[in-house]
Amino acid sequence: MTSFPRETRLIGLDWGSSSLRAMLIDEQGQVLLTRxxxxxxxxxxxxxxxxxxxxxxxxxxxxxxxPAILACGMVGSQHGWREVPYAACPADASALAAGAVDVDWxxxxxxxxxxxxxxxxxxxPDVMRGEETQVLGALESAxxxxxxxxxxxxxxxxxxAQVIDGTVRSFATQMTGELFAVxxxxxxxxxxxxxxxxxxxxxxxxxxxxxRDHGELGLPHQLFAVRTLGLTGRLASEALPDYLSGxxxxxxxxxxxxxxxxxxxxxxxxxxxxxxxxAKALDLFGIGPVQVLLNTAAAxxxxxxxxxxxxx
Amino acid sequence: MTSFPRETRLIGLDWGSSSLRAMLIDEQGQVLLTRxxxxxxxxxxxxxxxxxxxxxxxxxxxxxxxPAILACGMVGSQHGWREVPYAACPADASALAAGAVDVDWxxxxxxxxxxxxxxxxxxxPDVMRGEETQVLGALESAxxxxxxxxxxxxxxxxxxAQVIDGTVRSFATQMTGELFAVxxxxxxxxxxxxxxxxxxxxxxxxxxxxxRDHGELGLPHQLFAVRTLGLTGRLASEALPDYLSGxxxxxxxxxxxxxxxxxxxxxxxxxxxxxxxxAKALDLFGIGPVQVLLNTAAAxxxxxxxxxxxxx
Numbered sequence: 244m245t246s247f248p249r250e251t252r253l254i255g256l257d258w259g260s261s262s263l264r265a266m267l268i269d270e271q272g273q274v275l276l277t278r279x280x281x282x283x284x285x286x287x288x289x290x291x292x293x294x295x296x297x298x299x300x301x302x303x304x305x306x307x308x309x310p311a312i313l314a315c316g317m318v319g320s321q322h323g324w325r326e327v328p329y330a331a332c333p334a335d336a337s338a339l340a341a342g343a344v345d346v347d348w349x350x351x352x353x354x355x356x357x358x359x360x361x362x363x364x365x366x367x368p369d370v371m372r373g374e375e376t377q378v379l380g381a382l383e384s385a386x387x388x389x390x391x392x393x394x395x396x397x398x399x400x401x402x403x404a405q406v407i408d409g410t411v412r413s414f415a416t417q418m419t420g421e422l423f424a425v426x427x428x429x430x431x432x433x434x435x436x437x438x439x440x441x442x443x444x445x446x447x448x449x450x451x452x453x454x455r456d457h458g459e460l461g462l463p464h465q466l467f468a469v470r471t472l473g474l475t476g477r478l479a480s481e482a483l484p485d486y487l488s489g490x491x492x493x494x495x496x497x498x499x500x501x502x503x504x505x506x507x508x509x510x511x512x513x514x515x516x517x518x519x520x521x522a523k524a525l526d527l528f529g530i531g532p533v534q535v536l537l538n539t540a541a542a543x544x545x546x547x548x549x550x551x552x553x554x555x
Numbered sequence: 556m557t558s559f560p561r562e563t564r565l566i567g568l569d570w571g572s573s574s575l576r577a578m579l580i581d582e583q584g585q586v587l588l589t590r591x592x593x594x595x596x597x598x599x600x601x602x603x604x605x606x607x608x609x610x611x612x613x614x615x616x617x618x619x620x621x622p623a624i625l626a627c628g629m630v631g632s633q634h635g636w637r638e639v640p641y642a643a644c645p646a647d648a649s650a651l652a653a654g655a656v657d658v659d660w661x662x663x664x665x666x667x668x669x670x671x672x673x674x675x676x677x678x679x680p681d682v683m684r685g686e687e688t689q690v691l692g693a694l695e696s697a698x699x700x701x702x703x704x705x706x707x708x709x710x711x712x713x714x715x716a717q718v719i720d721g722t723v724r725s726f727a728t729q730m731t732g733e734l735f736a737v738x739x740x741x742x743x744x745x746x747x748x749x750x751x752x753x754x755x756x757x758x759x760x761x762x763x764x765x766x767r768d769h770g771e772l773g774l775p776h777q778l779f780a781v782r783t784l785g786l787t788g789r790l791a792s793e794a795l796p797d798y799l800s801g802x803x804x805x806x807x808x809x810x811x812x813x814x815x816x817x818x819x820x821x822x823x824x825x826x827x828x829x830x831x832x833x834a835k836a837l838d839l840f841g842i843g844p845v846q847v848l849l850n851t852a853a854a855x856x857x858x859x860x861x862x863x864x865x866x867x
Contacts, residue, residue, distance in 0.1 A: 321786075360787075365769040367780030368787050400743075400779065417775040421742055429741045430733055431712075457677040461810025462774045463729040463803065467712065468679030474633075475672075475680050491775065498773025 251275065254302065254309045255544035256353070258318035259373055260285040264540070265302045267309065272383070272545040278302060284317040284324070294324040295348050312353045313544045316373035319344070319355040329360035329370055335410045336379050340551030356547065361413050369416050373540070374402045376547065378411055380539025381512055383546040393507040395499065397492075397517045399424070403499045405507065415502060417495045423488055432466065435473035436483045444523070446482035450489025451496075451524045458497045465490055492524045500528060512536040563587060566614065566621045567856035568665070570630035571685055572597040576852070577614045579621065584695070584857040590614060596629040596636070606636040607660050624665045625856045628685035631656070631667040641672035641682055647722045648691050652863030668859065673725050681728050685852070686714045688859065690723055692851025693824055695858040705819040707811065709804075709829045711736070715811045717819065727814060729807045735800055744778065747785035748795045756835070758794035762801025763808075763836045770809045777802055804836045812840060824848040 253268040261283035267276040280301050287293040319327035330342040342357035358372030374396050382389040389409045396402045399420035405412045427433045453465055469487045472478040478486055503509070509525070511518040511533055518535045525531045565580040573595035579588040592613050599605040631639035642654040654669035670684030686708050694701040701721045708714045711732035717724045739745045765777055781799045784790040790798055815821070821837070823830040823845055830847045837843045 365772060366765065367777075367789070368783050369779065370783050370786065401775075415772070415776050416779040417773065418742070418778050419775050422775055422778075425737050425741045429737045430730070453678065459810065459813060460677060460727070461729065461806055463731050463734055463807055464727050464810055465679075466730050466734075467681065467728040471680050471682050474682065477679070494773055495775055498771065498776055501771060 251309045252311070253545060253548050254305055254312040255541055255548075256312065256314035256318065257316055257373065257376075257538075257540035257544070258314050258323075259283055259316040263297065263301065263318075265298075265305070266541050266544075267305060268541060268545055268548075272542065272549075274541045284320060285322060291324055291346060294318065294346070298348050298353075306349065306351065311548055312348070312351060313343075313356065313548055314353055315356045315376035315540065315544060319357060320372055323355075324353075325355060327355045327357045330357045330375075332359055332361040332414065333407075333410045333412045334359055334375070336547045336550040339375060339379070340547050343551075359411060359414070361415070363413070363415075369414060371402050371404075371414060371416070374404070374414075375411060376543035377512055377539050378404045378406065378543070379546045380541065380543030381510065381536050382406065382409055383542040384536060384539050385510070385534070388508070388510060391504070391507045393503045393509045394512055395509060395521065396512045397521045398513060401495060403503065405504060407507075415499070417499065419491045419495045423491050426466065426469075427484060427487065432469045432483070432487060435470065435480050437480055440484045441481045443479075443482040443485040446478060447485040447489040447520070447523070448527060449478075450486040450491075451493040451527045452489075454490050454493025454497055455528060458494060462490075462494050465494075488520070489524065492521060493527075496521075496524055496528050500530070508534075510534040510536060512539060514538075563621045564623070565857060565860050566617055566624040567853055567860075568624065568626035568630065569628055569685065569688075569850075569852035569856070570626050570635075571595055571628040575609065575613065575630075577610075577617070578853050578856075579617060580853060580857055580860075584854065584861075586853045596632060597634060603636055603658060606630065606658070610660050610665075618661065618663065623860055624660070624663060625655075625668065625860055626665055627668045627688035627852065627856060631669060632684055635667075636665075637667060639667045639669045641684075642669040642687075644671055644673040644726065645719075645722045645724045646671055646687070648859045648862040651687060651691070652859050655863075671723060671726070673727070675725070675727075681726060683714050683716075683726060683728070686716070686726075687723060688855035689824055689851050690716045690718065690855070691858045692853065692855030693822065693848050694718065694721055695854040696848060696851050697822070697846070700820070700822060703816070703819045705815045705821045706824055707821060707833065708824045709833045710825060713807060715815065717816055719819075727811070729811065731803045731807045735803050738778065738781075739796060739799065744781045744795070744799060747782065747792050749792055752796045753793045755791075755794040755797040758790055759797040759801040759832070759835070760839060761790075762798040762803075763805040763839045764801075766802050766805025766809055767840060770806055774802075774806050777806075800832070801836065804833060805839075808833075808836055808840050812842070820846075822846040822848060824851060826850075 255266040257264040263280040327344045343354045345352040359375040361369040401417040404414040567578040569576040575592040639656045657664040671687040673681040713729040716726040
């Protein structure tokens with residue numbers, strides 16, 4: 244049996260669609276232990292029992308260790324352990340803590356945090372689950388961002404969050420990563436691409452510049468260039484995925500930078516290689532160098548636990 | 556054995572990726588007989604022999620009927636019967652006829668027409684194969700379009716062709732139809748959609764207006780609304796495909812209308828139901844009513860045969 248440091252205060256669960264990360268966090272907010280699983284919320288069938296069983300298997304020996312268990316991410320979605328209604332923007336750590344819903348893990352409460360919802364003037368609402376906790380973690384890790392910042396989280400569904408006074412004021416999703424995957428795997432654009440292409444930063448930059456300088460031609464038109472540049476031999480097939488990536492990230496930046504508060508420092512948060520790619524693209528838009536933060540879910544869970552001490 | 560009218564002058568082949576239409580055309584350009592096959596150019600393996608065999612099967616009894624055989628479409632592509640280099644814009648019927656390449660069908664020449672290539676200031680070239688013949692057919696069917704027109708051919712890869720003085724000056728492809736199919740079938744957006752949705756013109760219009768009024772937010776962002784509108788119950792799942800369709804067509808129009816010559820009358824050419832959808836979207840952009848032309852490949856092949864009488 245493992246012995247745990249006495250000061251363990253929080254079990255944090257970062258439980259997304261495709262993975263789960265469990266963290267033991269001490270009184271100072273430091274992560275003492277981390278365990279990972281590929282049993283993401285969208286991989287589980289069988290409702291509450293299935294989620295509970297995953298915890299038994301992954302952290303059964305942690306069951307009695309910490310006074311509180313806090314979870315963020317898709318575990319609180321429609322197809323998760325239990326659906327937790329979205330909190331509405333603007334929202335801070337207290338608002339998230341207040342919106343949490345408990346589920347039972349062998350007699351212990353696991354507190355599922357809500358996602359965030361942003362209603363916009365343009366009409367359709369936007370939503371996130373998990374990234375709101377990352378944002379609060381960023382403010383914990385880099386307190387100078389709390390006053391005013393634009394936090395960009397690249398990914399399958401990139402999120403651009405606008406922060407003022409420790410509060411997420413608004414945010415917007417961009418389906419950049421999913422567009423890349425889907426167009427590469429299932430559209431005519433993928434036909435000319437090799438299975439395992441070389442990384443080609445020049446072609447990436449060429450794609451970014453196409454979006455930056457001629458984006459008004461529209462993405463549905465500019466995407467076709469991935470095919471014609473390959474077909475006419477102007478780009479090697481190995482370079483086409485990076486051109487596509489640059490084009491899509493360029494369109495994301497074009498729209499995201501237009502919508503953001505230009506006075507707010509922009510930071511990148513997420514997987515380092517992908518953040519470097521965004522930093523390179525931002526540079527081509529004349530922005531940077533920008534700060535890059537790693538996954539801040541632990542810090543976010545810790546921050547929410549702090550403000551909710553009475554509740555937890 | 557079929558007997559053929561004596562005045563048969565041309566066998567026209569409209570041979571695309573997924574289908575083949577063979578037409579017997581008389582001295583006046585009228586189509587006397589049509590036969591169809593699903594053996595499109597991209598369905599055939601086995602090179603020239605396979606293409607020749609398709610003609611044996613579909614129109615073997617036409618072999619001796621007409622003095623000329625003219626083919627347009629993907630049959631002249633890299634993976635077609637034989638690759639015919641693209642003609643360059645600006646191009647008229649003579650330029651297309653001059654760029655044709657012969658292949659042999661049991662001792663007879665089948666003249667494969669080139670596609671068109673458009674080199675643009677923005678960098679990447681654009682290409683079409685088959686639509687150039689449709690455009691020339693439109694000018695044959697509606698001669699008032701020859702002086703100046705913008706011919707929009709909606710589809711998997713929509714084409715916007717700018718015509719001046721009987722010449723295709725330039726054109727642009729928009730991957731609207733493929734984006735719709737791929738996002739619906741392979742992205743998270745399709746998950747909330749029923750297999751066989753109702754047609755919902757109100758949701759279609761809502762998607763068009765989102766692109767028209769807020770398109771600067773970017774397609775990668777606006778696409779996510781298809782998910783959030785469904786997730787939050789603001790749109791019924793049956794209505795989501797039409798919202799997606801409207802959003803994509805709206806982005807196509809936004810870019811296409813900005814790039815076109817505003818003095819050139821705009822016409823739609825293609826499948827009637829899809830053209831009606833585009834006409835509805837154009838109406839929301841304040842354009843119309845617009846003329847709708849059906850498939851004009853026969854008229855285009857006839858026109859090219861006329862200007863190339865010496866050659867054919």
